[in-house]
Amino acid sequence: xxxxxxxxxxxxxGIDTEAAIAAALAKPVSIHCWQGDxxxxxxxxxxxxGNGIQTTGDYPGRARTFDELKADFLEAxxxxxxxxxxxxxxxxxxxxEAHPWVDRDQLSYEHFAPWVAFARENGLGIDFNxxxxxxxxxxxxxxxxSPDEEVRRFWIDHCIACRRIAQRIGEELxxxxxxxVWVPDGFKDVxxxxxxxxxxxxxxLDEIFSEPLPNVIDCxxxxxxxxxxxxxxxxxxxxxxAYAASHLGANGRPNVYNLMDAGHYHPSEYVSDKIGAMLLxxxxxxxxVTRPVNWDSDHVVNFDDETREICKEIVRNGAMDRVLVxxxxxxxxxxxxxxxxxxGRAFEKAxxxxxxxxxxxxxxxxxAGDFTKRMALMEExxxxxxxxxxxxxCRRAGVPCGMAWYDEVKTYETDVLSKRA
Ligand code: RNT
Ligand code: ZN
Numbered sequence: 001x002x003x004x005x006x007x008x009x010x011x012x013x014g015i016d017t018e019a020a021i022a023a024a025l026a027k028p029v030s031i032h033c034w035q036g037d038x039x040x041x042x043x044x045x046x047x048x049x050g051n052g053i054q055t056t057g058d059y060p061g062r063a064r065t066f067d068e069l070k071a072d073f074l075e076a077x078x079x080x081x082x083x084x085x086x087x088x089x090x091x092x093x094x095x096x097e098a099h100p101w102v103d104r105d106q107l108s109y110e111h112f113a114p115w116v117a118f119a120r121e122n123g124l125g126i127d128f129n130x131x132x133x134x135x136x137x138x139x140x141x142x143x144x145x146s147p148d149e150e151v152r153r154f155w156i157d158h159c160i161a162c163r164r165i166a167q168r169i170g171e172e173l174x175x176x177x178x179x180x181v182w183v184p185d186g187f188k189d190v191x192x193x194x195x196x197x198x199x200x201x202x203x204x205l206d207e208i209f210s211e212p213l214p215n216v217i218d219c220x221x222x223x224x225x226x227x228x229x230x231x232x233x234x235x236x237x238x239x240x241x242a243y244a245a246s247h248l249g250a251n252g253r254p255n256v257y258n259l260m261d262a263g264h265y266h267p268s269e270y271v272s273d274k275i276g277a278m279l280l281x282x283x284x285x286x287x288x289v290t291r292p293v294n295w296d297s298d299h300v301v302n303f304d305d306e307t308r309e310i311c312k313e314i315v316r317n318g319a320m321d322r323v324l325v326x327x328x329x330x331x332x333x334x335x336x337x338x339x340x341x342x343x344g345r346a347f348e349k350a351x352x353x354x355x356x357x358x359x360x361x362x363x364x365x366x367x368a369g370d371f372t373k374r375m376a377l378m379e380e381x382x383x384x385x386x387x388x389x390x391x392x393x394c395r396r397a398g399v400p401c402g403m404a405w406y407d408e409v410k411t412y413e414t415d416v417l418s419k420r421a
């Protein structure tokens with residue numbers, strides 16, 4: 001079947017494939033830089049990832065320098081259709097002779113100016129994240145909620161520095177920058193005090209967010225549990241949702257948002273179900289799209305039910321501009337460029353698929369109580385000639401169709417990755 005035939009088949013059911021492709025092309029997705037080097041960064045290259053985060057696998061060829069990471073990132077971007085942003089972490093600061101190493105509480109815009117130059121050259125936006133892990137100032141697994149004043153001070157100063165960096169990046173690019181605070185704080189075993197750490201976290205956040213920064217969209221990333229913090233996470237979903245809901249700006253708009261990560265809930269609890277709830281109360285809903293296998297495992301995103309459901313919620317609620325999408329997976333057991341390409345393409349596929357559903361008709365059927373036809377139509381929609389529209393989307397975006405992207409990754413592996421010792 002050709003694209004024109006697929007287009008006609010969709011048109012017969014009232015769906016405009018051209019509009020769907022245009023909408024998918026325009027929707028920006030923030031691509032996490034940390035898939036390229038296993039979340040190690042440049043500020044402590046010998047330390048590796050730890051204190052709250054973990055990557056598994058030993059596939060050869062990870063990026064070890066800024067130049068390698070930039071090259072790998074661009075290689076992956078050539079394989080993913082649609083508008084993109086770079087999602088940066090503070091540990092990716094660039095140190096050189098003019099700007100030698102400083103600890104995280106001392107970081108400033110200069111350490112990220114090279115990333116801004118890179119973003120400009122490639123027409124990419126930037127989002128930003130304080131790096132509150134992989135550092136010796138994590139004490140007993142705690143940072144902003146630590147009872148140790150010195151520990152809290154260090155991380156508050158780091159987050160304040162990061163917000164200012166995000167502001168300057170926004171000014172430089174004439175853009176708004178999402179600045180996402182995630183802290184791994186929690187307890188392995190039954191806490192004796194659940195409220196105290198949350199009070200300290202609340203007070204720390206109040207200080208961090210006290211400075212109005214017009215180019216920054218602030219968010220806090222909630223979580224339920226992780227390895228090592230099975231019993232309690234300070235920054236839980238209730239805590240951050242309530243925090244965000246009670247922090248309104250002067251104009252009544254929220255000025256802090258709760259970022260929801262698809263891997264941060266009970267295995268039978270879905271972010272797709274939460275999006276509509278949050279959209280009623282917040283103008284922005286930031287997401288981390290990832291694939292949890294049984295728990296928060298950050299597997300590469302696939303074209304699976306939940307990713308499609310997340311995209312359907314974005315599309316059918318008219319929230320393409322309000323749901324801020326970032327990818328968040330890190331797999332060191334497969335080719336890292338392929339991981340980026342598979343996960344990025346899978347999200348784009350799910351988005352395009354959602355844009356091609358008979359959303360209006362389905363809603364009318366639901367409101368009319370015709371659940372029989374709603375189910376029948378949803379099932380029919382799954383076997384429409386989607387792959388022809390996907391291929392056309394890739395062609396329009398100038399990225400390879402089908403497995404051709406994989407051949408490019410293998411060539412890059414032979415020519416570049418395999419030469420890294
Ligand atoms: C961890 C959070 C967080 C990190 C990144 C690296 O559970 O999902 O978003 O994955 O900050
Ligand atoms: Zn996340």
